[in-house]
Amino acid sequence: MSANPQPRPFVTGDLDLLISRSLDGDLPGEEERELKSLLQADSAARARYDAMARLVGRLEELPDPEPPFALSTRVRTQIDDDTRGLAASLHRFGFYFRPATVGVVVFGIVAVVISSTIMVPPPKPVATVAEATDQSKVQPAPVPEEDGRVNVFFAESAKKADASPAAVPAAPAAPVRIAAAPAQNRIDEAKGKMRQEPVLVASAESPREKKEESVAFAPERDAQAPTAAAPAPPSAVTSRAVADERVAEGVSLQKAAGSDTTRLRASAPQAAGALRSAASAQVVGKAEGTLSFSTPARLDGLAGPFEGSYRLGLDGSGRVTDVARLVGGSGSEPSGLPARLKELTFAPVEAARAAGSVDVKVRLP
Amino acid sequence: MIMPVRTLHEGREWPGDEKAVARFLGGDLTAFDLIVRHYSGMIFALASRLVGPWEAEEVVQETFLRAWRGLESFRGDASLKTWLYTIALNRAKARQGTLARMRKVFTSPRVNPEDDQPWPGDEAPDPAASPEEQAVAVEQRANLRKAIRNLPEEFRAAVVLRDLEGLSYDDIARVLSVPIGTVRSRIARGRAALLEELS
DSSP states (O other): OOSSOOOOOOOHHHHHHHHHHHHTTOSOHHHHHHHHHHHHHOHHHHHHHHHHHHHHHHHHHSOOOOOOTTHHHHHHHHHHHHTOSHHHHHHTTTOOOOHHHHHHHHHHHHHHHHHHHHTOOOOOOSOOHHHHTOGGGOOOOOOOOOOSOOEEOOOHHHHHHHOSGGGSOOOOOOOOBBOOOOHHHHHHHHTTGGGSOOOOOEEOOOOTTSBGGGOOBOOTTOTTSOGGGSOOOSSHHHHHHHHSHHHHHHEEEEEOTTSOBEEEEEOSOOOTTOOOSSSEEEEEGGGBTTBEEEEOOBOTTOOOSEEEEEEEEEOTTSBEEEEEEOSOOBSOOOTTHHHHHTTOEEEOHHHHHHHOEEEEEEEEO | OOOOOOOTTTTOSOOOHHHHHHHHHTTOTHHHHHHHHHHHHHHHHHHHHHHOHHHHHHHHHHHHHHHHHHGGGOOSSSOHHHHHHHHHHHHHHHHHHHHHHHHHHHSOTTOOTTTTSOOTTTTOOOTTSOHHHHHHHHHHHHHHHHHHHHSOHHHHHHHIIIIISOOOHHHHHHHHTSOHHHHHHHHHHHHHHHHHHHO
């Protein structure tokens, strides 16, 4: 057994790997010595080593390609063009938004918007039946513009009873007064019946010779008063108007300026408590929605046009003790109006007692 | 009294990888200008050797754009040069794939019209050489570059990174994301293939 054995033969791949690693200084000492002894013994291996060494030398001497003129400037300009916008601005403050991050954020916002749009709850009714019994929760609806026409809307259920021309008042003269509508009206209104598309069963001009004083009307804000507290309507027409919640809601009477004719006027269905621009006295201010008339106000015989606000002092039983006109309004005040306002009483008594005073707005067309 | 003259390059000296990255991450955008100025030549050289000088500028643009967007993910485990080389190599591969598909559609896949064109700077005269020697040198360089371009992709990248860019085996392993044994093997086989190509 020889103490200096012949180097074991290499296959070409192994030899190339050893030569390559040797040229790069990657061979450990033991393998480097083995390779040297092989190269001394094998001329072909030596030639391979020399060829690869020349190749590596040529590669290392290969000049670097010259970068084009102003390459870094163009690169910087390109980056500025591609990163312009909010992200680049925020970057100046140390905030970073990768494109993927921005995408996730945008997707999240879109998802939230879509889900909130799809999952929006159905519109809440203006008032529930239970709420309808509570006067304070019923909000007034806007009053449509008057056009001088008489449009009478009746419900299907009331069609047979009230569709006759008798709905137009022909009764003898009676004071225009503020009457209380049945409390049931408010319940039905709250059910939304009145807010649905009305069924038009009659539409006619009222006879101009009908006297305004011949009918009473139910104003919009008096529905809270108990039915028993309302005085009996002086005419059949008024009776119908008060009895039928739709008439009570949608019909009012007005006196045409400069004439004695009375028009039975119906507007579009309105929410409970809606205000009309016909002759009326209405509660305004903080007490609105909590106080209502329990005794009708006589507004007949008062010359208009006039519009004014009054502060009415109340006693413990809801009676008006003093009347003070507030600043503003239009037209000249009818002489008998303060006295008429003193005839008013308000309900409920507890609320009137607590309020001490109430503001009302009077309008005479 | 002579006051020092303030030069245009004052404050623009290369501060080193770590400081340049820290300044950029702190919101100093001029630090990225320094990075571009310092590394654009190197990236261009690498890209030229991988895809040719006529496509290299595109690779450089894409490389630095990616670097801008992803520099906050640079953790300093490797040098900034190695990190940029990794991006450049991937962009070069993508660019080469796109070019190969285009050539396949519009021309013969075996013909690369750029192979026969001298590279910019290759024809610079060597004052110590005769015109004949200069012509031979230019031809030899062109042949060598053509041989490099004809190498299989994995061998070409390994040989270029080692013999032309001078990266260590460890850095090449990081750039190529392969074990170091694979790097040794690819370099050796790439050199052997080049010898065969040039013989």
